[in-house]
Amino acid sequence: MFFNKKVLPLVLSGFGLVLSLPVLAHEDLRLNQALAADIRTTAQPYQKSSLLAQLSNLYQTLGETQLATRLLQESKVLAKAIQQPYVQQYVMGHTANEIASNGDFDLAMQVLNQVSDTEIWVKTAWKLANKAAKANQPELTRQLLAECDRRAHAVDDLELRAELLSGTGASHRFLNPVDGVGMVYEAYGIAQTLTDPYERALHFNEAGAHFMDIKHQDKALAVFDQVWDLIDQIKSPLQQAQALAMLGGEQAEKGQRERAAKALQRAVVIAEQLPDSEATFAVRSEIARNWGQSYQFKDGIKMAERIADPYHQAEGFIRIAKNMYRQKQQAEALALLKRTEKLANRISDPYLQATVLRKLASEYEMAQDTAKVKELLAQALKVTRRITS
Numbered sequence: 001m002f003f004n005k006k007v008l009p010l011v012l013s014g015f016g017l018v019l020s021l022p023v024l025a026h027e028d029l030r031l032n033q034a035l036a037a038d039i040r041t042t043a044q045p046y047q048k049s050s051l052l053a054q055l056s057n058l059y060q061t062l063g064e065t066q067l068a069t070r071l072l073q074e075s076k077v078l079a080k081a082i083q084q085p086y087v088q089q090y091v092m093g094h095t096a097n098e099i100a101s102n103g104d105f106d107l108a109m110q111v112l113n114q115v116s117d118t119e120i121w122v123k124t125a126w127k128l129a130n131k132a133a134k135a136n137q138p139e140l141t142r143q144l145l146a147e148c149d150r151r152a153h154a155v156d157d158l159e160l161r162a163e164l165l166s167g168t169g170a171s172h173r174f175l176n177p178v179d180g181v182g183m184v185y186e187a188y189g190i191a192q193t194l195t196d197p198y199e200r201a202l203h204f205n206e207a208g209a210h211f212m213d214i215k216h217q218d219k220a221l222a223v224f225d226q227v228w229d230l231i232d233q234i235k236s237p238l239q240q241a242q243a244l245a246m247l248g249g250e251q252a253e254k255g256q257r258e259r260a261a262k263a264l265q266r267a268v269v270i271a272e273q274l275p276d277s278e279a280t281f282a283v284r285s286e287i288a289r290n291w292g293q294s295y296q297f298k299d300g301i302k303m304a305e306r307i308a309d310p311y312h313q314a315e316g317f318i319r320i321a322k323n324m325y326r327q328k329q330q331a332e333a334l335a336l337l338k339r340t341e342k343l344a345n346r347i348s349d350p351y352l353q354a355t356v357l358r359k360l361a362s363e364y365e366m367a368q369d370t371a372k373v374k375e376l377l378a379q380a381l382k383v384t385r386r387i388t389s
Contacts, residue, residue: 030119034086042084044387047351049078049091051384053098054358058377060102062370071381072098089117093124100131105140118155122148122164126171133174141174149183162190162203170210177214184210188223197233201243204230205250212254224251224259231266238279241270245286252293260294268303281312288316292323297332310346314356317343321363330367337363341376354383 035043056071072095079091092115100108108128115121125144132140145168152164169183184207191203204227211220227247234240244267252260267287274280284307291300297320304316317340324333340360347353357380364372 030086031090034084038084040388042082042087045078045082046087046091048384048387049075049082050094051351051354051358051380051387052078053095055377055381055384057098057101058358058361058365058373061365062373062377086117089115089120093120096124097127100128103135105132105135105137109140118151119160119164122151122168126167129171130174138175145171145175145179152183158190159194159199159203162187163206165190166206166210170213173213180210180214181216184214184216197230198236198239198243201227201230201234202246205243205246209250209254220254221256221259224256228263237270238274238283241267241274241283241287244270245283245290249286249290249293252290257294257296260290261296264291264294264296264299268299271303272306276308278309281307281309285312285316289319292316292320295323295327297324297329301336310343311349311352311356314340314343314347315359318356318359318363322366325363325366333363334367337367350383350386354380354387357383 035046052071052075056068056075059071060068075095079088079095082088082091092111096108096111096115099111105128112121112124112128115124125148129141129144129148132138132144148164148168148171152161152168155161155164165183166187169180169185169187172178172180172183187210188203188207191200191207194200194203204223208220208223208227211217211223224247227243231240231243234243244263248260248264248267251257251263264287267283271280271284271287274283284303288300288304288307291297291303294300300316300320304313304320307313307316317336321333321336321340324330324336337360340356344353344356344360347356357376361373361376361380364376
């Protein structure tokens, strides 16, 4: 995910926060602004619609087709009732991705092609291209990426163009990474022209990850090293921690775990000195999650325990548990998930509580505990119904 330079408070008065990222992706920044402007007729229907679509997808994987269909239809009705145009578009993109997750690419494309916003269309198309490639539909993948390329080059805003080009270039890894090389280098060239060190660090983090995707590892590592050179130029300690957390996460995701640990260690030193706030909880949660991605589970748990907010702590624990399970540490992962269930009960905002319950259900699905998955999905659905709309 690409991060925007701006940082907004993550709490939207009256209904909790929308996202748990330490800095907001461009489209998420736009989403939060739109939601904050209208809680009752935009934010709450959006929350309910997005959760119902996600729960529908999980019920579909359990074979509960009738319930899944009913929830998806309810999600669509709520989405259509949203008056704010950008949020409508965002939800349509989200719905297209959920539909594609169940293999119905014709319907997913019908929904996607109702989206007129370039950024939402392209970023949703990346996800569909990945799913189509995995479903052995290379022609659909090629068509999606070609259209992403066309739309990205038509964007006037340079930073957004760089973001869309870089992501599109990297998405060619689904078929042939060589085809994306030019776009990733073009985006990196734009990033080099940015004057603000924080902006440049975030763009370089993403560029490094995408150079990895197109198999240019030496270039990727050199670009990641450039982020280190920028940290001391960033004046805000919070932004320093955010840039380092992102650096650690991108490198861990690409298998550079020793490099990731170095970035996360420095991020910890800075984050622990920050005063408690929503933004501090968010960046600590990101650090905890990326320790999990680095397979440094004790460090991740230690950081998560430093978070006073139960939602952000739960997000940290869930990512750590996911990676524990991948490393065959099933008993430890299940113990951490049980601990997270208790945290979920302390989350007062229904959207955030349902989000955590839904994520827990996904993790128990990986553990093949169907009874627990159904229990958590039922809880998540019950809490979702409490969202007023």
